[in-house]
Amino acid sequence: MVRQKLCSVLTAFHLKQSAAVLVLSQLGISRSATIVMAYLMAENKWSLKASCLLTAVILYHIELETYQ
16 A cells, blocks of 8 residues: 555655656665665566665665776
């Protein structure tokens, strides 16, 4: 129920603004990332395994950019 509400809010805001959406949380560092990943999983019909692999690739890429 909460996931559906969050996804609908993010989708509506993104479509209305036609721009990036910044998700912030006052409760912890990983909560914002978790909400965004849940949204991406729902919108793209990704499995948990696929989303974890994608996250690992993105983090790996970010780390490599620091050495460039």
